[in-house]
Amino acid sequence: MSFISQSLGRVKPSPTIAVSMKASELKAAGKDVIGLGAGEPDFDTPDNIKQAAIDAINRGETKYTAVDGIPELKQAICRKFARENGIDYKPSEIIVGTGGKQVLFNAFIATLDPGDEVVIPTPYWVSYPDMVLLGGGEPVFAETRIEDGFKLTPETLEAAITPKTKWFIFNSPSNPSGAAYSHDELKKLTDVLLAHPQVWILTDDMYEHLVYDEFTFATPAQVEPKLKERTLTTNGVSKAYAMTGWRIGYAGGPEEIISAMRKVQSQSTSNTSSVSQWAAVEALDGPQDFLAERASVFKDRRDLVVSMLNQANGLDCLTPEGAFYVYPSCAGCIGKTTEKGKKIENDEDFVTALLEEEGVAVVHGAAFGLSPFFRVSYATSTEALEEACTRIQRFCANLR
Ligand SMILES: Cc1ncc(COP(=O)(O)O)c(C=O)c1O
Numbered sequence: 001m002s003f004i005s006q007s008l009g010r011v012k013p014s015p016t017i018a019v020s021m022k023a024s025e026l027k028a029a030g031k032d033v034i035g036l037g038a039g040e041p042d043f044d045t046p047d048n049i050k051q052a053a054i055d056a057i058n059r060g061e062t063k064y065t066a067v068d069g070i071p072e073l074k075q076a077i078c079r080k081f082a083r084e085n086g087i088d089y090k091p092s093e094i095i096v097g098t099g100g101k102q103v104l105f106n107a108f109i110a111t112l113d114p115g116d117e118v119v120i121p122t123p124y125w126v127s128y129p130d131m132v133l134l135g136g137g138e139p140v141f142a143e144t145r146i147e148d149g150f151k152l153t154p155e156t157l158e159a160a161i162t163p164k165t166k167w168f169i170f171n172s173p174s175n176p177s178g179a180a181y182s183h184d185e186l187k188k189l190t191d192v193l194l195a196h197p198q199v200w201i202l203t204d205d206m207y208e209h210l211v212y213d214e215f216t217f218a219t220p221a222q223v224e225p226k227l228k229e230r231t232l233t234t235n236g237v238s239k240a241y242a243m244t245g246w247r248i249g250y251a252g253g254p255e256e257i258i259s260a261m262r263k264v265q266s267q268s269t270s271n272t273s274s275v276s277q278w279a280a281v282e283a284l285d286g287p288q289d290f291l292a293e294r295a296s297v298f299k300d301r302r303d304l305v306v307s308m309l310n311q312a313n314g315l316d317c318l319t320p321e322g323a324f325y326v327y328p329s330c331a332g333c334i335g336k337t338t339e340k341g342k343k344i345e346n347d348e349d350f351v352t353a354l355l356e357e358e359g360v361a362v363v364h365g366a367a368f369g370l371s372p373f374f375r376v377s378y379a380t381s382t383e384a385l386e387e388a389c390t391r392i393q394r395f396c397a398n399l400r
Contacts, residue, residue: 015363045242065274085222093255097261103249119161120140121170121171122144123368151179165196166198169203176327200232203221205233309376312397313333333399338357347365362376
């Protein structure tokens, strides 16, 4: 019998972190590797936000805070939800945690009982199924298709829901596909959800500000206010404000679930960093104009990557609405052999050979529950992206 718990035995370590680590190891060993595996903006945290943290330290804001966040940050989050999403939350309906990750984790630990099902569209962000398993629930996968732009159809959602469904996880723009749902596309899903009162909606809006081509972001409680009483709206500053290391995520939702999540957090981490919380107040209340400037840089990179990948033999890449990922199909490469004689049977073989033979690190689609695809993160410099896509083109051209 293993000393390690059975519930942890069902969980796998994050495959995206594993790819980043392998790329770093190869780099450290002197290999010329371009990492397109990480889900992290290459931009720096804006100076006004850094200054707010420095000021907080100098004022002595260095002690424990309320478990669920300082009142000033909770009020700033309420203002953000009202201003950007048209949703009214009270401070008692807000929780702040150590990144979006902890907020989601709290929600599952606080609500799942054995046998509870959680509907997760594929391709999914790698942590959803494993967090559900850690909470004792059962992930139920609802597949999307490249033909539908990786967006869930109302029919597929309806078919995935059972009397045991407790949550539906919605993530737009999506990690890993970049797909984002318009107001009307989302309304079709909320109409399905209205008919199933046992299902709660967990929306992960982490990439809200990373949308391109005049796309307008929408979130479930805004599109269908009748669902607000069973929606947990989660978000954070990690991606939009380039604050991945500060560890601030938050959620708005009915008091009952927020207080249950606070209980989980009170017996694990307590509050997230006091200094980071003051920085997040400035992020949400301070100037927002840099968001559009950065989005325009991401849009140019997306267009470059999509165009170069579509010129590679055997790849097919959609132009997604948001996030900083593309999710090309490598169906046309399966069954072929690389220049160095490696047979490509699936998307994992494709990414492994690409890393070994051309030094480009991407993540295989199987890690996100939909094959044969791979995820490219374009949150890196244009020069690195050009070089990486040139190598991918060469790799594909050499397949026999
Ligand atoms: C879809 C999605 N949700 C949540 C997170 C977690 O963000 P944080 O770094 O704030 O924990 C990530 C990070 O990769 C993500 O891609």
